[in-house]
Amino acid sequence: MATDKIYIFDTTLRDGEQVPGCKLNTKEKIEIALALEALGVDIIEAGFPISSPGDFESVSEIARVIRNASVCGLSRAVLKDIECAAEALKHARRPRIHTGIGTSDYHIKAKFNSTREEILERAIQCVKWARNFTDDVEFYAEDAGRTDNDYLARVVEAVIKAGATTVNIPDTTGYCLPQQYGEKMALLINRVPNIDKARLSCHCHNDLGLATANSIAGVMNGARQIECTINGLGERAGNTALEEVVMVIRQHPDLGLHTDIRAEELNPISRLVSDTMRMPVQPNKAIVGANAFSHSSGIHQDGFLKDAQTYEIIRPEEVGADISKIVLTARSGRSALAYRFRNLGFDYNRNDIDVLYDTFLQVADTKKEVTDADLAEMASQYQQRLTTVS
Ligand code: KIV
Numbered sequence: 452m453a454t455d456k457i458y459i460f461d462t463t464l465r466d467g468e469q470v471p472g473c474k475l476n477t478k479e480k481i482e483i484a485l486a487l488e489a490l491g492v493d494i495i496e497a498g499f500p501i502s503s504p505g506d507f508e509s510v511s512e513i514a515r516v517i518r519n520a521s522v523c524g525l526s527r528a529v530l531k532d533i534e535c536a537a538e539a540l541k542h543a544r545r546p547r548i549h550t551g552i553g554t555s556d557y558h559i560k561a562k563f564n565s566t567r568e569e570i571l572e573r574a575i576q577c578v579k580w581a582r583n584f585t586d587d588v589e590f591y592a593e594d595a596g597r598t599d600n601d602y603l604a605r606v607v608e609a610v611i612k613a614g615a616t617t618v619n620i621p622d623t624t625g626y627c628l629p630q631q632y633g634e635k636m637a638l639l640i641n642r643v644p645n646i647d648k649a650r651l652s653c654h655c656h657n658d659l660g661l662a663t664a665n666s667i668a669g670v671m672n673g674a675r676q677i678e679c680t681i682n683g684l685g686e687r688a689g690n691t692a693l694e695e696v697v698m699v700i701r702q703h704p705d706l707g708l709h710t711d712i713r714a715e716e717l718n719p720i721s722r723l724v725s726d727t728m729r730m731p732v733q734p735n736k737a738i739v740g741a742n743a744f745s746h747s748s749g750i751h752q753d754g755f756l757k758d759a760q761t762y763e764i765i766r767p768e769e770v771g772a773d774i775s776k777i778v779l780t781a782r783s784g785r786s787a788l789a790y791r792f793r794n795l796g797f798d799y800n801r802n803d804i805d806v807l808y809d810t811f812l813q814v815a816d817t818k819k820e821v822t823d824a825d826l827a828e829m830a831s832q833y834q835q836r837l838t839t840v841s
Pocket residue numbers: 466591592593594619621622623624654656
């Protein structure tokens with residue numbers, strides 16, 4: 452069945468790098484950009500060129516080395532920002548300028564002390580200006596999640612008319628419910644007359660833990676680009692995690708969607724980003740956390756050892772993770788114990804395991820996890836016992 456492509460726009464090097472402590476130098480950014488290209492992302496947002504000379508240099512160097520993906524630079528709706536982004540991108544094979552302005556009343560009044568009409572004019576002006584430098588212009592309506600839908604529809608129509616080829620609908624504060632965010636996309640698709648001339652994009656933050664759900668709701672309602680980061684890094688609680696949306700789309704062919712991401716690269720790039728940014732991944736993180744493929748309770752271990760699909764919807768090798776782990780704790784059962792002994796070369800029968808299981812529980816109650824060294828010690832003591840008895 453033919454499926455619609457979802458374009459993956461990675462912003463690890465821009466929204467992700469804004470996280471305190473995650474600052475990267477140009478060399479590190481180039482290494483990550485090359486890994487993102489190898490992963491198969493469609494657009495790499497390389498930075499915010501006007502923000503600092505270092506960021507300008509990084510965007511410019513990334514623009515030189517990237518061959519297939521589009522390279523994007525962020526700007527405010529300020530003419531000199533746009534010129535600076537264009538300059539940084541001048542060696543890119545596929546340059547994209549991402550420009551925009553806040554459209555919610557919070558932004559219009561508190562941030563800009565302005566009016567809806569003035570902001571609409573600035574939006575049009577910045578898109579027109581960016582189009583002087585590239586045909587690939589993305590407009591962001593910052594805080595679109597809390598923007599009045601009638602006004603948002605007017606802004607979207609106007610920026611498409613001015614030349615925007617992608618329109619980003621950010622849920623900047625992570626406020627929306629999936630249904631609301633999906634309805635916003637559906638409303639824009641149904642109401643904006645020139646919507647067929649541009650691609651709508653989801654850019655969701657995770658303040659309520661809904662970034663992935665909201666992005667999926669967005670594409671289920673017609674958006675065709677998702678903006679995301681490796682490991683879900685980003686301002687405050689982070690952005691939509693790339694690995695999560697990619698795997699949701701893969702696990703649900705019924706959505707009729709696909710991405711061009713090489714899923715087997717997801718764990719390697721997660722480790723690269725975590726090591727380079729010195730930002731550990733939480734162990735229970737979906738797809739790339741250390742516990743994503745480990746089983747520790749007896750009921751789960753028993754089912755998993757009979758048929759992995761009872762407790763795993765993804766094979767670890769599909770996403771480049773290490774093989775599934777059977778972790779031994781005081782909650783583990785006999786089949787897990789027998790399995791771990793077998794891996795160490797001890798093929799015990801049921802009676803042996805019954806005896807060893809009592810010893811195992813005593814050890815397990817004193818520790819968080821029973822290791823191979825503990826098992827080897829138990830096996831040696833058990834052998835001595837058998838020798839003494841016979
Ligand atoms: O969250 C947001 O609104 C942004 C824009 C600058 C795209 O990051």
